Amino acid sequence: MGDKHVVRFEPVGIEIEVDEEQTILRAAAEQGVMLMHGCKEGQCSSCKSFVLDGDDIELDRYSTFALPDYELDEGYTLLCRAHPYEDLTIELLNYDEDMIRSGLPIQEAVAEVVANDAVTHDMRHLVLRLLEPGELKYFPGQYVDIAVPGSEATRSFSMANTSSRDGGLLEFVIKIYPGGLFSSYLDERLSAGDRLNLTGPFGVFTLRDNPDARLVFLGGGAGMAPILALLRSMAERAIDRPTTYYYGARAKRDLCFDEELRALAATLPNFRYVPALSEPADDDEWDGEVGLITDVVGRYEDDLAGADAYVCGPPPMVEAALPLLERLGVAQKRIFYDKFTTTGDAGDPKVLEAEIR
Numbered sequence: 001m002g003d004k005h006v007v008r009f010e011p012v013g014i015e016i017e018v019d020e021e022q023t024i025l026r027a028a029a030e031q032g033v034m035l036m037h038g039c040k041e042g043q044c045s046s047c048k049s050f051v052l053d054g055d056d057i058e059l060d061r062y063s064t065f066a067l068p069d070y071e072l073d074e075g076y077t078l079l080c081r082a083h084p085y086e087d088l089t090i091e092l093l094n095y096d097e098d099m100i101r102s103g104l105p106i107q108e109a110v111a112e113v114v115a116n117d118a119v120t121h122d123m124r125h126l127v128l129r130l131l132e133p134g135e136l137k138y139f140p141g142q143y144v145d146i147a148v149p150g151s152e153a154t155r156s157f158s159m160a161n162t163s164s165r166d167g168g169l170l171e172f173v174i175k176i177y178p179g180g181l182f183s184s185y186l187d188e189r190l191s192a193g194d195r196l197n198l199t200g201p202f203g204v205f206t207l208r209d210n211p212d213a214r215l216v217f218l219g220g221g222a223g224m225a226p227i228l229a230l231l232r233s234m235a236e237r238a239i240d241r242p243t244t245y246y247y248g249a250r251a252k253r254d255l256c257f258d259e260e261l262r263a264l265a266a267t268l269p270n271f272r273y274v275p276a277l278s279e280p281a282d283d284d285e286w287d288g289e290v291g292l293i294t295d296v297v298g299r300y301e302d303d304l305a306g307a308d309a310y311v312c313g314p315p316p317m318v319e320a321a322l323p324l325l326e327r328l329g330v331a332q333k334r335i336f337y338d339k340f341t342t343t344g345d346a347g348d349p350k351v352l353e354a355e356i357r
Contacts, residue, residue: 005084009033010052010091012100018084023060025079029202034103036094036204038338040080040145040156042066046094047079053089057082099204104137109144109198111170116190119256122176123222124186126157128196130168136200138163140233141207141226141338144170144200148182155182156202158226158312158338162233170198173225173256205312205338207233213334214307215243218321220293223313226338228257230310235267242270244300248293248317251277252284274300294320297328305329311337 002020007027009015018027025047028035038046042062048071051057059072060081067078077090111128119125130136136144140162145154160171176183205226219227227245234243249255254277261273276289276296289296294317309330311321318337325335 003085006087007084008087008089009035009095010089012092012095012097014100020083020085022083023080024082024084024088024090028079029103030106032103032105033101034096034099034204035079035092036096037080037202040202042078042081045078048076049079049093050091051075051077051088052091054084054086056085057088058085059083096204096208098208099206104139104201106199106201107133107136109133109136109200111168111196111198113190113192113194113196114169115192116186119173120254122254123224123256124172124174124176125160125256126172126174126186126190128170128172128198130164130170131195134168136164136168136170136198138201139206140229141205142201142203143226144198144202146182147197147199148185149194149196150185151181153181154199158203158205158222158229159201160225160228160232162229162236171225173222173228175222203338205310205336206230207239207310208308208336210308210334211239211241212306213241214304215241216297216301216304216307216309216325216330217243217245218247218293218297218309218311218313218317218325219245220248220313220317223311223317223338224256226312227310228261231261231264231268231271234271235264240268240270243268244272244274246293246297246300247273247275248296248313249275249277250279251281252286253281292320293317294324297321298324301328303329307334309335311335 004017004019007016007018016028016031018024036046038044043066045066062081110132111130114129115127117125143156143158145156147154157172160173176187207230217227265271276293278292280286307330309325311318
């Protein structure tokens, strides 16, 4: 371990100690401070912050899309990539005062594969059972890092279930990508009884307490997992806020958990599920919505002032959804999103391996 330095976060007035070998984000998480973040790979910019005092910081490789050179020169940094070599004061640009002190401890765990089932032609429902420890505490909507067997790499995947209390189970919905480091292993080699190493929980894509606000969920692809966890949690807790879930898929074969989502209306009477197909096949016999999911939201909604919006899925969908939701009246600070970034060489945004949690 290296020397430790004090990092103070403003305007919240929280101080932590960070070892030089740690990133600031990781040290905060280990000390129960839940800072805003997404990919942890220097690609999504969710943890971008401004250095008020101190400048001896070393950054791991990152994408200049997340932190352009001119912003680095102005004093911005990425907490998920930053190693401090002196005491620092950092201004948090994106934070949630209700959540920042509510972090759960990060744990290392070993889990056994229970099931690895196809739910669409290119998505798997992976179910793991925790062995050591037998339970992992997390908030619905969070994710864990899974170590890729045979490598030093990890990949991040959101849990689709609400807790591991029931038999130590964790559920994931994972998209298969050709050449994906973990998804290829999942597709070709992983089977019941195999063991995986996990670390977590991470993430801030969790349901905020705002009982009078309408909820709008917007998802696509494997973005199904954390939103499904939030909806299941709402059903368990009898949270009956007016809620609409817009889910975009290419064709009917790309829809999953359709029956469960439609059945949720019986538990959540103010819930509406609106799936849409952007390219329905000729034999889909589809009588639902057609088009990009953001276009469908635009057709259904004309005023979302006062609503909370949760967006999860591939970067192009998230990038299209954010300005749309603001135009419809959702306050920027009430839009919560989880952008499933690709992974690969974070130092070169042109070199990307298609792998999505």
